[in-house]
Amino acid sequence: MKFSIEGEYPVLRCxxxxxxxxxxxxxxxxxxxxxxxxxxxxxxGLMKGLARAFTGExxxxxxxxASKDNLEIAFASSLPGKIMSLEMxxxxxxxxxxxxxxxxxxVKMETVFTKKFSSGLLGGEGFILQKFSGEGLLFLEADGSTVEYNLDVGQTMLIDQGHVFMFEESVRYDIETVKGIKNVMFGGEGLFLVKLTGPGKVILQTMPVANLASKIVPYVPSSK
Structure with missing residues (x-):
């Protein structure tokens, strides 16, 4: 299979x-x-399909x-962002x-959950994740641009949950509570942050769809 990723608002052409x-x-x-x-x-099977439904897929x-050679199929990004290709x-x-x-x-896809049900549930975005393994090409869609980090053993990052795009399996994922009542109430970061601990690669996204929606909603007319 040949492919290209084209355009400012990208499309994957295979x-x-x-x-x-x-x-x-x-x-x-x-x-x-x-x-x-x-x-x-x-x-x-139905159970795998239902599990995937939790991720929004x-x-x-x-x-x-393809029934013959040289057939094109295309997948456009759903929002302004980036399409990434990975050779597994x-x-x-x-x-x-x-x-x-x-x-x-x-490529094998599974639905995975954070280790603590209560933390994941209260942490919103962090509760349900996707896990990919196997061989072959995988194409992912990020919100906005991406920024890559390579964490050393024990190195930790605290991240607003919507900005977590992907990370290697070797990276440990936890939900951490923001400390201090004033920080929670007035800091604007919410109650929880994602804690990622190395070693491994971490890729973050710059414009989570939830953040974009929150900026647009005040300008959407509503019926009185």
Whole structure:
């Protein structure tokens, strides 16, 4: 499979030859050549489909299989942001719950939860995450631009939860309470922060969709 990522508001364009396949969540495809065979399924059974629904990806997944050579299929970003390609090579990554755009069928996707149910529930974004492993190409969608860090052993970062995009499996993920009543009430950072501890790679995103929505809502007309 050949691919390119193009545009200021990016689109992923993939060229598949006969028999090659690409997987995406239902509704993610933007345009394609005639000649693809489409198979819709839960991607491993109803329970896996329901688990994926918690991440916002929906119960069903579509597999697009090329019936001849040189067929194009495209996936546009849903918001201003960045599309990232990863060659898995047996690695494992944890991402925010809405990061998945498309992948080769050999990439395995799971829904994972933070270790503490109560912390995850109160921490909002941090409760439900996506885990990717296996072989092949994986395409992810970030909100805004991305910034990359490589944490040493024991090195820690505290991050507003919406800015966490992805990290390697070796990085430990926890939810930490903001200290001090005044800080919680007037600091504007909320009650919880994500605590990531190395070693491993961490990639953050600059414009979480929740932050963008909060800036737009005051300008949306409402009926009196």
């Amino acid at each position: 060229i598949l030859n006969r028999g090659e396949e690409i997987v995406t969540s239902a509704g993610n495809m933007s345009w394609m050549d005639e000649g693809f065979n489409i198979e819709t399924s839960t991607g491993g 929906g119960i069903f997944r579509n597999v697009y299989r 090579n047996g690695k494992t990554f944890i991402t925010q719950k809405n990061a998945f755009l498309a992948s080769e069928p050999s």
